[in-house]
Structures are given as structure tokens and as C-alpha cells.
Amino acid sequence: MDLFIYNATYQIWICIHCCYAVTPRQFNTHLRSHHRHHPAARTAELRQAALAEMLKQPWIEPTREPCKFPPPDSAPIPGLPVYPGLRCPCCSYVSRSLATLRKHLERIHPETRRPRGRAFKAKPDIAATAESVSCQRFFVYGPESSFFIVIPPSPIRQQRLAGTMSEAEFIQAQVNRDIEERLADEAEQVQQITSQKHATEVSPWLDLTQWPKYLRSHSFSEVASLGMLPDPSREPLLTAFAQSVERLVKRAYHTIQDR
Ligand SMILES: [Zn+2]
Ligand SMILES: [Zn+2]
Secondary structure: OOOEEEEOOOOEEEEOOOOEEEOOOOHHHHHHHHOOOOOOOOOHHHHHHHHHHHOOOOOOOOOOOOOOOOOOOOOOOOOOOOEEEEEOOOOOOEEOOHHHHHHHHHHHOHHHOOOOHHHHHOOOOHHHHOEEEEEEOOOOOOOOOOOEEEOOOOHHHHHHHOOOOOHHHHHHHHHHHHHHHHHHHHHHHHOEOOOOOOOOOOOHHHHHHOHHHHHOOOEHHHHHHHOOOOOOOOOHHHHHHHHHHHHHHHHHHHHHHOO
């Protein structure tokens, strides 16, 4: 049925319009309440035929068996929205709001509860220190509907997953990003000193001093800053050296002048 995509790893069917997974038990009600006008869901017979077809793939029924959840370093599962979430500091529970996380801490980890009254400041609010994460969930209610952590998608990918970008716009955005990255690389290279010179360029001074060899891959602005005089307030030692060199040059000059 074109309303659903199948995820073989987690053995679930995800409704691409509603952006959540539907269980075999919820399937008929889901079609009747959300997609009544879809050509393949208009009659009970059509819905039954679609269910029979989809049941040919292994399909998890969370009221009877536990779901497999992705490890926290997994990329987002296609077809499901990615939400900002908070990870419980004491277990793997993930919540979308601070209030829900506080309730979870009170219920599951009562030892973290802050004493009321004067000792208020003595124990910090543990919920406020919860780590921000990106999360998803398979089902919107019932068993196995808890959130799980995924790695945050790129901003472009996030728009695609949220359905605010068409396939063509997604490809266009990725191509534009690649071009921008390449142009930025080229612009950076132009700012750098290379040891390769143009075939017509002749500089006996550069050939003798070999400066390009020493300065290769450094930027012009970095090298220019090396020519600046030291700042006496921040670099007193360097200032003393510079003054010493200046005195030495002056004395050498006078020595030559006086023969
Ligand atoms: Zn749906
Ligand atoms: Zn917890």
C-alpha cells in the first residue's frame, strides 16, 4: 500500500502521511480514521486485503513482543520525525519536555528528589542538567512508544525528514551545499602560500632565500602578522629581544662607519 513504507530492520510499517509506525492491530482503525478517502482504504474488504498483503513481511505487534530499538549512534530512521529531547541523567529514558523528565525522576529515581525549604539550594535540580539529544519514536501511544536517541541529522536532512522539502529540492540543496564547500576550499587555497610558481615568474631573491618552502600552506595574513613589532604589554620578553637586536645593528653600523 502506497501510504506506508516498510522498515525491515525494525519490522515496522510507517505511515508516510502521519509519520509514525502503525501496528497490525491498529491498522484497520488507522485507515478508517485517518485515510478514509484513500482508494485502497474505502471498504472493509480493501482494508483487509491491504493488511493481508502487508502481513507478508514480518511485522512487530508491540502488545505481544518487545520492539528492537536502534543504538544511540544510529542515523535517524527514515519516515519518522526527529525531535529535540532530554536524556535522563540516571537511566536511558528520553523525554521531550523538562516537566515530563521531572515526573520520571520523581517516580523512578526518588533519591534525586530535592528537599523542600532551607535545604533547597543544597541539592541542584538534576533535571535541569539533563543532556539535550535528538530523538524519535516508533508509535505515538501504547507499548513500545518511548523515545529513543539518534544522532542529529544535518539541517537539510532534517527538513527532508520533516516533509517540508520535496525529493528534488533535497537533491538541489545537497548539490548546492557541495558546490559551496568546494568554492570555500578553493577560496581558502588562494589565501595560502604555495611553493609552486608560475612558469613565467622569476625571482632570484625567492630562489636564494627559499621562503616559499618555509611558508608553504600558511596563509598570507598569518605570515604578515610575523612582521608586526611585539606588543610591550603582552610580549615583554620579545620586546627586550627586539630592542637588543636594534642596539646590535646600530653598534655594527657605527663600527663600520668609524672603520
Ligand atoms: Zn496515517
Ligand atoms: Zn531515569
